[in-house]
Amino acid sequence: MKTASNLRSKLREIDHKGYPAYKDLRGEYDFGEYVLSIDHVQGDPFAAPSRLSVRVDRARAGFPEQYYKKHVNRVTLQDHLTRLFAGQVQGGTFQAKGSGKSGLLSVSHCGQQVLERTACKVSDGAVTIRFEAGFPANGRTINAGELEKMLFQILPGCVQKSLFYKNIDQKALSRAIELCEDQQYIREHLEEAGLCAFIANGSILPRQSGISEKPMKGAVAFRSPASMEVTMDLPHRGPISGMGIRKGITLFVGGGYHGKSTVLQALQDGVYNHVFGDGRELVITDESAFKLRAEDGRSVVNVDISPFIDHLPNGKDTRHFSTEDASGSTSQAANLMESIESGSRLLLIDEDTSATNFMIRDELMQQVVAAGEEPITPFLQRVESLYDDLGISSIIVAGSSGAYFRVADSVIQMKEYVPLDITERAKRAAFLGDGEKQKGSLERDKFPAFTGSRIPRANAALRGQDRLKIKSMGTSEILIDREMVELRYLEQLKDGEQAMALAQILCFVQTTMMDGKKTMGRIADLLEKQMDEKGLESLFERGDVRSSLARPRRQEIMACINRYRKLQF
Secondary structure (H helix, E strand, O other): OEEHHHHHHHHHHHOOOEHHHHHHHOEEEEOOOOEEEEEEOOOOOOOOOEEEEEEEEHHHHOOOHHHOOOHHHHHHHHHHHHHHHHHHHHHHOOOOOOOOOOOOEEOOOOOOEEOOEOOEEEOOOEEEEEEEEOOOEEOOEEOHHHHHHHHHHHHHHHHHOOOOHHHOOHHHHHHHHHHHHHHHHHHHHOOOOOEEEEEEOOOOOOEEEOOEEEEOOOOOOOOOOHHHEEEEEEOOOEEEEEEEEEOOEEEEEOOOOOOHHHHHHHHHHOOOEEOOOOOOOOEEEOOOOEEEOOOOOOOEEEEOOOOOEOOOOOOOOOOOEEEOOOOHHHHHHHHHHHHHHOOOOEEEEEHHHOOHHHHOOOHHHHHHOOHHHOOEOOHHHOHHHHHHHHOOEEEEEOOOOOHHHOOOOEEEEEEOOEEEEOHHHHHHHHOOOOOOOOHHHOOOOOOOOOOOOOOOEOOHHHOOOOOOOEEEEOOOEEEEOOEEEEOOOOOOOOOHHHHHHHHHHHHHHHHHOOEOOOOHHHHHHHHHHHHHHHOHHHHOOOOOOOOOOEOOOHHHHHHHHHOOOOOEO
């Protein structure tokens, strides 16, 4: 392996040469306490920055083994170190001068969620941090002196203050690990407690604004109704009480701006762990929960939506339904059936983003339009069998219709951000005072048989290409070889780095896994197993790992594949 002295000599040798000479620097250099790797060199100072990594031997880094032996602890440690390194390089970025991106130092920007990222990897052998650097130039002429400043003066301090256990705030790291273990404890004990979600008392659910993930100052702290309060004895925090949302059908109602959608937002984000100070640290939702909504215009390929939509007047096959431009009801039906295929055990639904004719069909409409003339079976008629027969719970926000009062197991009214259990009052109103007629006496059908497994075939045009052009636009959409994939309605996608990872994953499964034999579920199983064992890095055949990818959930992976307009079966 080359040494730091070799790197310094090489820099002085190429000084004032044309920018392409920087490519001669690629390789690994031993800096004594760590190894610097120059993995990719940008084409010019105005192009995407160069990609570098630093590797510290595990024993030298000194982090306690219990912090990375369990997967969830390791993800938290990696997240914490990424945040520390980001704080350090922020002070060093652009201290070196030059044209374009000269002097830039950057690493993944972590939000409120704790996500597995390629930016940092902690293994039994080493701690590795990946980052980007703008190699300095004057015009397009190398300014090696400024790069020497970046690599020999600025970077060593950043590494020392963030990647060595002896030099960091050890108590802060311990708090982060303990919080993650408490969050994981709740998540693992939801099932045995008969819950699909938990919201701790004292949680701060409102956010500062629609574009901010930070908690709102002065917001009303959450407090569970006494009838729904449960207590969990956490490994570190000890006994903690909060609202336990039981499996089945839960309805949130109330006036506008009283907090219904705020609760649902917290629950849909509760599939992720959160950092200290977020306010939703102990809002924990079944990790498979899926936010279900209408999605007009989406592409649907070969999905069995017949449990909800059948006997279309044009004779279109709804057991193998395909369309380039789905309506509100057909898109929501497809989203639901695809969520079943992905293994979701909980659906989160807001009437404001749902197709009305998919959700309900009131009694007056039933009297005027005969059942045989209506191809849509509303969700209202399937929600009970969805839980009874398939074990899939539903949490529904409703503000304008009481149609779900009869089928709900719990009805919670949000009043000025305070939850009130009004289940009995809602039932009395729903059954018009007939105290003997209970929910259990209502007739209900079995959930209809449906095609739950599909076997996709790869887009042959993607195979054999050495480099596929991929791009992401935040969490809104990704571009694969000039084909746009809409992601904007996948509301549980929280980070643009997750979207970029989805682009990589879509290419990966198309070129390596879709062989016309494996089902969608099997592909997802194999992909998750690979990422669990080898990390996101394993998606890159040539080892040219991007420093800015975050792992998406199984639900978003399958949803992305389903929205690829060139998907074939």
